[in-house]
Amino acid sequence: MKPYLLQMLKEIALLGGVRNTIEVSSVELADQLNTSQQTASRYLLELDKKEFIHREFGIKKQRITITDNGLHALEDEYSQYKQIFDLESKVCFKGVAVSGMGEGKYYTNQPGYIQQFQQLLQFTPHPGTFNVEITPIERNKLRLLKNVGGLEIEEFTTKNRTFGSVLCFPASVNGVKGAIVLPRRSHYSTIIEVISPHYLRERLAIKDGDPVEVMVFLKKK
Amino acid sequence: MKPYLLQMLKEIALLGGVRNTIEVSSVELADQLNTSQQTASRYLLELDKKEFIHREFGIKKQRITITDNGLHALEDEYSQYKQIFDLESKVCFKGVAVSGMGEGKYYTNQPGYIQQFQQLLQFTPHPGTFNVEITPIERNKLRLLKNVGGLEIEEFTTKNRTFGSVLCFPASVNGVKGAIVLPRRSHYSTIIEVISPHYLRERLAIKDGDPVEVMVFLKKK
DNA sequence: ATTACTAAGCAGCGAGTAA
């Protein structure tokens, strides 16, 4: 939807056009939008044609109601703004399921990690990680997470080697509880690793390439 | 602010550009907005020039942060959407204070009205009404109020005459408690009449022509 | 009063390209 049409739809909504009929002339709407009567009229024609509003003509002014279609458009926009101002409490990643190379299983079987997961997350992770590939542009949100800070999993040493520290955030994958795991060392990649008390791949009935939504929860300040 | 610039600002915010720096190229932003690299670049120049964002250039990509200015623009937009979806619980009118012709005092001194006000609103109105002139376009919101319904003040008869029924809504004027009064008979005018336990004109230190904000509260369903 | 057409002008778009 063209941004200028959405703007007009918003204006109609603010005047009470949601589940209610308003009576306005194209001149009045033009004034509200700081534009000409002709442009307001054209916008109304476009909104009508695209079924975002319904119009009836009287002898003067016109009666306008926002359709379900139009209401959905407004709701979508609203939810984006809610997300922006909610970004300090939760961050949403959209991606697709991918297979790792089994290293996830190796790490999540280390007692040194398992104990800390149990303590900080109050669950025992199912062996292995569930990997989600995100678009490069969403890596910016990973940076955001590191800036805000999360649960610190400390490094530890076994007789064989050292396991590095990890930053961890409670999360959900398509609504199922878990946590995401960001190794401190590695640079931001386009793969998010998720651990969960459940075997996510089975629980969500997901195979490689399926779209998934990862919601990451930040600790409130 | 041009709607298409706001759209881009919103996109930057969704990527985490609020109180945080993101690294994106103009091509990536163009992809997000379904437009060309050139257009994305131009938008960034405009947003920068108008101080909605701050930019730094690295060897690749650019580091972008939303300025306070930009954040305000987003907050304004957000609050408008909040208002739309809150319209079923409260409606806001902006107008200016005007003087009536004293009839307000006559009506608000009628015991038949006073008793009902006390019962439905839990306060005794200060004699007289506080009148607010709204723009003709906002009369649509009055229609909305009548559709939703409010507190019914019933008509009554004295030995001299009949006083008509009135629709009434709890409200506040610049934050001070009161109620608006819509005579059932009269057609929508551009004057809102407000009653209040306080002498609003004095309490708010307001004279004719001063801008006021009337917030009307609807009963929840 | 109203809506909305036509026509002309101008702003925004993006291909090509420089740095």
Add this chain to the structure above:
DNA sequence: TTTACTCGCTGCTTAGTAA
């Protein structure tokens, strides 16, 4: 790789005006 310039073209805007 980047960003952002020029410039031709498209499409949005608005004055004038009909209905």
